[in-house]
Amino acid sequence: MDNYEAVIGLEVHVELHTKTKAFCSCPNEFGKEPNTNVCPICLGLPGVLPVINEALLEYAVKAGLALNCEIAAFSKFDRKNYYYPDLPKNYQISQYDLPLCRNGYLDIEVNGATRRVGITRVHMEEDAGKLVHGEGGADYSLVDLNRAGVPLLEIVSEPDIRTPEEAKAYLEKLKSILSYIDVSDCKMEEGSLRCDANISVRPAGTGILNPKTEIKNMNSFRAVQRALEAEIKRQCAVWAAGGTVESETRAWDENKGTTVPMRSKEEASDYRYFPDPDLVPIVISPDRVSRIKSELPELPDARARRFTSEYGLSAYDAGVLTASRALADFYEACARNYRDPKLVSNWVTGEFLRLVNARNLEIRDVKLTPAHLVEMLELIDKGTISGKIAKTVFEEMFDTGKRAEDIIKEKGLVQISDEGELSRIVEEVVTANPGVVADYRNGKEKAFAFLVGQVMKATRGKANPQLVNRLLKERI
């Protein structure tokens, strides 16, 4: 396998979270009762006509610009004709030879190196409905058309990706960018981001193009990576055994951990694309493109660069913080109001993200506010609480949204900095552990830490550590 390299291109579909569907005014919502978000237009009843949702166009241009694409001044919608029961008109409104966006790219970082992956095209289309097969053992299938007509972007990469890790990094970057510009949730698990992969392998460095397979049915970024790993292994084995890889569509089988054949390319449909006569060509003025461009937020790469220069963060930390706009916003709201941005970064990339993952939360759903985190850091600075206690306080703040001060009061966590009281406790500890004191005096440094620990234990961790150190040293 070492002497082979993979050639991978990804085809990603993302649902745009516009308020209404692509060509009618039905709400664009996930998880409603079947066939409730429907109207004559998205049901494809006789006589209806599509009218483009201006927000779809706006979102698509935004995405195209964020992915460094050229925006076509003239583009159009085409019909992709195929029969399937989840497609009410038996054609999908899509874009064929004149997509809205072309020739873009995005940069990914894998193992510390940056690689540029080309984006061939980004085009607009409508989603299909969903089929529910054999529910409760039924010998029929049901159709739910709530999703029919939901706006999609299809984003096609160049075959520039060489490894499964790069594929995963590409998807993560894509998700990051599309979330930044607030056009999609990009949740692969909910189907708002779907990915198919085209992959072939060849002897490393040869530049030849072997037959490729298309891999479908991957439901997470992790699954994409695993499926590609498995497919590379499979194709390499076929070539190594003197065989030929068949051009075909394969499905990822999560349980088996392999790809399995779905259909051969010879069975591929003829979609009979032609310009949709119900829609007028899309003409976008350069002014409108510049307006949308000027309204784009700072994108992840630029923001990461700024975080390293402005806050003195490592490239790695800046990358972690800027992967999600919500996280970067949270960090920045703290960093701007606190003396030590690196310390903030430690808290946000450390405890904060740990709890976000442990509680399985979205960052926007976190109760803790940036102002509260800054307050807590200031309480550490003032010596009100120790860094150790702060972790307890932080978790409580994270879960309840309460302010640090209130938590400290409620739980009696104020640091003991009263010299008189601490001296008394130090005296007790020293008296109670004459052997350990002797060890220390004989040069056993570890013995000192034990004594500090005893003081902390007696104060339930609330003793000011610096003060304990000084008092103990003075006493012994």
Added chain:
Amino acid sequence: MEIYDLTAHELAEYIQKGELSAEEVTRSVFSRIHEVEEDVRAYVTLTEEKAYAQARYVDEQRRAGKKLGPLAGIPVGIKDNMCTKGIRTTCSSRILENFVPPYNATVVEKLEAEGAVMTGKLNMDEFAMGSSTENSAFFPTRNPWDLNCVPGGSSGGPAAAVAAGEAIYTLGSDTGGSIRQPASLCGIVGMKPTYGLVSRYGLVAFASSLDQIGPFTKDVRDCALVLNLIAGHDPMDSTSAPNPVPDYTSFLTGDIKGVKIGVPREFFGKGLDSRVADVVRNAIDKLADLGAIVEECSFPYAEYALPVYYIIAPAEASSNLARYDGVCYGYRAVPEKGEKYDIIEMYMKTRSEGFGAEVKRRIMLGTYALSSGYYDAYYLKALKVRTLIKDDFARLFEKYDVLVSPTSPTPAFRFGEKANDPLTMYLSDIYTIPVNLAGIPALSVPCGFVDGLPVGLHLMGPAFGEGTILKVAYAYEQNTSYHRARPPLQVEKRPKPTVRLQEGGNHRG
């Protein structure tokens, strides 16, 4: 003269003045329907109850001193390919035989808002594919001028209904001549407006880039009045023009002195019935007598219009009609007891049983033309020639205000005469098709008779030039009497059809 013989503008005046009630007008039209419908068979569905309710509402409004719409209380029939909320809309197809739309087409909304009285839904060639109404899956409609003849098509029902007094005016749709050709064959006025002037929302699509809704009326003034009601931008139709709509009656001056009229010689060539040619030439002479400047001109790409049309229209139709698959609505083939269909079998049986022969023929033609490997040679080529035809018209309209030709190469033909020869049938629309390809407006106005069968004069204008066309048609009509002729449809003298009409026409292949 019976009430149902009057024009919409005459009746509107009586209603506005209170000399006739909308209910009386409605009763007259329905008694006429009950009298002659057995012979004419224009309607697929009658909406008598709804019509009376609408008529009474108009009468109440008038008694209450409310201002009435210009055609309030006038009975109108709708071709059965325009969606009517709660009233079945079949496209004269088995596949939509029991389809009841949950919404109104924009034109229906507009008419209802103006106090129109809807008589019912009118017969047509299945999915508007045909030129004789013999392709209706239910029954053919007969020509009121000769019950042995077709009324033309595809809007045979709407044309026959107006000619027979079964509606005061009707709405049809015209994809390649489906308003003008039956208007010509039934001796009434029919107009296809500029593509985009009238909203297509709710018109069941045949060929989306060609379809356009338009009126059938007894005279040109009615045509202008109906156009006033239905024209205008509709945000529900992306192809609807944003242009402001003029009052079309303002063009009815009667004066056409100095109007430049072109007569494309290609429209008087092979295939034109010489008797029709004579009638039309007389009409053109009349226009010259009235002061128009008439010149012969050339339309070199005319001969390509028919082949181009029979690629583009079926291509669009093959996609537009894909939705009739038995899944969500309409006809679904049911397997024999004990049998089961998988989804593909269900699709195939449903569409085989639900569509007639002509519809299937066009779906096949269109599917072929769009298929990979043929697209460039057929569809793309056809689009290019379509542009050349548009250019031809544009060039001619730099020089002429309107172009004239016969509407149809022949008068009404007999049932079965062309039904088994699709190509001959397609030639019925040879003069009307170029107009749809160019998206321009055109009108057919009665201009004489051949052996007792009406002949229509075809007036074509530049895009949004409806006013000029109406002006010329009106001047012609005011100086002739053909529009006042009524068919000799008399119940006592009902001639027996010589051809036995099969229920369902010739659609079963």
